Amino acid sequence: MSTSEPIGLSDAPALGAMALPAGTYDGKVVFVTGGGTGLGRAIATEFARLGARIVVASRKPEHLEAAREGLSPLGEVLTVACDIREPEQIAAAFDAAEATFGLPDVLVNNAAANFPVPAEDMSPNAWRTVVDITLNGTYFCAREFARRHLAAGTPGSIINVGASYAWTGGPGFAHSAAAKAGVKNMVETLAVEWGPYGIQVNGLVPGLFPHEDMTADIQGNLARTNDKDVCQPALRVGRPRELGWAATFLASPYARFISGHTLVVDGANWQRRSLTNPPVVTVRDQMGKGPFEP
Numbered sequence: 031m032s033t034s035e036p037i038g039l040s041d042a043p044a045l046g047a048m049a050l051p052a053g054t055y056d057g058k059v060v061f062v063t064g065g066g067t068g069l070g071r072a073i074a075t076e077f078a079r080l081g082a083r084i085v086v087a088s089r090k091p092e093h094l095e096a097a098r099e100g101l102s103p104l105g106e107v108l109t110v111a112c113d114i115r116e117p118e119q120i121a122a123a124f125d126a127a128e129a130t131f132g133l134p135d136v137l138v139n140n141a142a143a144n145f146p147v148p149a150e151d152m153s154p155n156a157w158r159t160v161v162d163i164t165l166n167g168t169y170f171c172a173r174e175f176a177r178r179h180l181a182a183g184t185p186g187s188i189i190n191v192g193a194s195y196a197w198t199g200g201p202g203f204a205h206s207a208a209a210k211a212g213v214k215n216m217v218e219t220l221a222v223e224w225g226p227y228g229i230q231v232n233g234l235v236p237g238l239f240p241h242e243d244m245t246a247d248i249q250g251n252l253a254r255t256n257d258k259d260v261c262q263p264a265l266r267v268g269r270p271r272e273l274g275w276a277a278t279f280l281a282s283p284y285a286r287f288i289s290g291h292t293l294v295v296d297g298a299n300w301q302r303r304s305l306t307n308p309p310v311v312t313v314r315d316q317m318g319k320g321p322f323e324p
């Protein structure tokens with residue numbers, strides 16, 4: 031083998047390995063939106079392994095059940111039905127969290143909405159739905175968390191899960207990309223506003239992390255590429271546990287002076303450019319759609 035043979039970035043340590051000292055989150059309460067599926071569950075799992083009591087908030091009973099099933103072997107877990115578009119449901123979820131475990135020390139704003147659609151095909155309600163869940167819901171949860179901490183005079187940490195098309199735009203994802211750009215920008219504002227009150231605010235951006243809970247829409251989109259590994263500079267996709275290690279670091283005592291930052295965990299995929307551009311393929315063609323019909 032020549033020394034210039036591509037080898038990619040080495041694989042992650044095995045599931046269950048811990049990046050932080052055992053007990054880092056003993057006595058802490060971590061509130062994860064959308065923590066019953068995919069990356070939210072992977073993040074909640076790493077906090078639980080490190081001693082945290084977990085609150086999972088999302089809409090669907092089957093996702094809340096999955097959270098209870100996956101997390102309760104690791105520690106205490108509370109699940110609360112909550113649509114993050116509705117501020118009063120968020121307040122009720124925080125009331126339930128406080129009554130059971132106490133005020134959450136960490137908020138992971140992980141819940142989001144997304145489906146691929148050419149911008150010209152998107153209905154106003156489709157746009158509103160994705161922006162409402164991804165951007166407004168993230169703000170409403172952050173607001174609830176911060177108001178309770180400011181009133182109590184206690185510190186806290188917020189992590190907003192984003193996406194790299196916040197910087198680049200995302201053909202086929204105009205709604206989600208615009209919403210995630212708002213989420214990233216919000217991290218920077220809130221970190222400054224709430225830092226003086228002891229609240230750290232950071233962003234965490236996953237690259238491509240396939241998992242079994244991905245919606246059919248997203249899976250269908252990804253299925254157009256058979257071997258996703260070779261499309262990444264790392265020559266592999268992300269492992270959900272890698273996002274859990276990043277999140278538990280960001281909210282830990284070891285990262286206290288990191289605030290207003292957005293950490294990208296994607297093996298440099300969003301920086302990828304070609305020496306010479308490949309031919310442009312429209313989003314309609316990429317999605318196998320016929321001509322636009324008004």
Ligand code: HXC
Pocket residue numbers: 142143144145146147152153154155156157159160193206245247248
């Ligand atoms: C076009 C669509 C659509 C689609 C829904 N709509 N799916 N339009 N293409 N595939 C439209 C509907 O027609 C409707 O508009 C509007 O969106 C709202 O749809 P509802 O089904 O009524 O909304 P709701 O029940 O609130 O569900 C929200 C949802 C759903 C976003 C549509 O998919 C959902 O619950 N998603 C949550 C999980 C999720 O999205 N995970 C992805 C995160 S991954 P009209 O006009 O008909 O009323 C991610 C990054 C991945 O963010 C990046 C990977 C590369």
Ligand code: NAP
Pocket residue numbers: 063064065066067068069070087088089090091093094112113114115139140141142143144163167191192193194235236237238239240241243244245
């Ligand atoms: P996912 O499995 O589809 O998770 C989305 C979660 O959000 C679900 O648990 C869902 O739970 C919850 N949710 C959606 N709408 C909600 C609402 N209105 N109120 C409360 N909860 C709601 O997706 P994922 O891949 O794990 O994505 C997690 C995060 O990573 C998202 O912010 C996403 O944008 C980001 N991301 C993922 C990738 C990737 O490759 N996977 C890449 C870039 C960014 P309910 O249905 O029960 O409400």
